[in-house]
Amino acid sequence: MLVRILGSAAGGGVPQWNCGCPVCAAARSGSRPVTPRRSSTIAVCDGDGQWFLGNAGPDLDAALRECTPLWPRPGDATAPIHGVFLTDAELDHTVGLLSLRQASELHIYGTAAVRTLLSQCGLLPTLESYTVVHWHEVRPRKRFALQYRDGTASPLWGEPLEASSGRLPRYARGSGPSTGVVIGYRITDQRTARAAVFLPSVAALDAGVVEELAKTQLVLVDGSFWADDEMHQQQRGTATARSMGHLPINGADGSLRLLRRLTNPHIVYTHINNTNPMLFEDGPQRACLASAGASIAHDGAEYEL
Ligand SMILES: [Zn+2]
Numbered sequence: 001m002l003v004r005i006l007g008s009a010a011g012g013g014v015p016q017w018n019c020g021c022p023v024c025a026a027a028r029s030g031s032r033p034v035t036p037r038r039s040s041t042i043a044v045c046d047g048d049g050q051w052f053l054g055n056a057g058p059d060l061d062a063a064l065r066e067c068t069p070l071w072p073r074p075g076d077a078t079a080p081i082h083g084v085f086l087t088d089a090e091l092d093h094t095v096g097l098l099s100l101r102q103a104s105e106l107h108i109y110g111t112a113a114v115r116t117l118l119s120q121c122g123l124l125p126t127l128e129s130y131t132v133v134h135w136h137e138v139r140p141r142k143r144f145a146l147q148y149r150d151g152t153a154s155p156l157w158g159e160p161l162e163a164s165s166g167r168l169p170r171y172a173r174g175s176g177p178s179t180g181v182v183i184g185y186r187i188t189d190q191r192t193a194r195a196a197v198f199l200p201s202v203a204a205l206d207a208g209v210v211e212e213l214a215k216t217q218l219v220l221v222d223g224s225f226w227a228d229d230e231m232h233q234q235q236r237g238t239a240t241a242r243s244m245g246h247l248p249i250n251g252a253d254g255s256l257r258l259l260r261r262l263t264n265p266h267i268v269y270t271h272i273n274n275t276n277p278m279l280f281e282d283g284p285q286r287a288c289l290a291s292a293g294a295s296i297a298h299d300g301a302e303y304e305l
């Protein structure tokens with residue numbers, strides 16, 4: 001199995017078009033080293049040239065245009081992409097589905113809650129006007145095979161991990177489903193029993209989840225915010241990382257402290273918000289991550305498991 005990062009930023013990318021924070025300013029001017037990033041999406045390959053997408057960020061079409069292995073091969077009728085598994089219904093994880101509307105059919109994996117929310121905001125009915133959507137409902141802890149377009153099972157199995165904070169997307173205006181709103185996925189290659197976890201939004205890492213992560217080879221985890229009060233520090237409002245459903249990396253009860261104890265998996269932060277100072281490649285946060293054995297995803301990075 002191969003995991004490829006198509007985008008490693010949170011919503012808005014790096015730099016974000018209307019943001020003047022120090023990271024975005026440096027990414028534009030080059031005054032400090034900051035690598036531009038697209039919004040968070042991954043692609044998982046079965047090892048035989050067939051792919052599944054994890055989420056669909058707003059700039060998915062641009063990412064796919066640059067990613068040679070996901071192009072249609074000579075003689076093939078379409079691209080070797082067989083489905084998309086969704087962690088939640090946030091716009092920055094789903095708007096890219098609209099870029100896939102030219103497909104004759106689209107296989108989407110997600111919870112019933114995510115389906116309800118995407119119907120509520122109009123994205124799913126809009127997509128269904130352009131292509132045939134096959135919705136594969138997934139449930140926390142219930143394993144399922146990612147299927148090829150012809151309906152046969154791939155060797156890649158998914159298992160949803162509950163990651164909800166109870167917070168709904170802003171467009172839901174406070175009313176909507178209460179369970180299954182945000183999940184992560186463990187993707188296991190049945191042939192090798194090697195597994196990757198994709199957890200781009202996680203509000204809390206309880207002991208049970210950390211135990212699950214310990215058994216995997218790769219953990220792609222929520223790197224939205226370095227500090228809980230980062231938005232406030234950057235004069236971008238008063239919302240804390242936790243109030244937005246994201247466990248911060250740093251601090252006594254941040255994710256790094258929990259994850260650095262894991263010796264087996266490679267810990268990689270992704271879904272990084274453009275305010276996050278660890279995006280400065282010459283900053284002290286990088287050294288802190290390195291000393292904990294963790295790293296940061298970048299667009300185009302590949303992990304062979
Ligand atoms: Zn996001």
Ligand SMILES: [Zn+2]
Nearest residue numbers: 019021024274
């Ligand atoms: Zn910014």
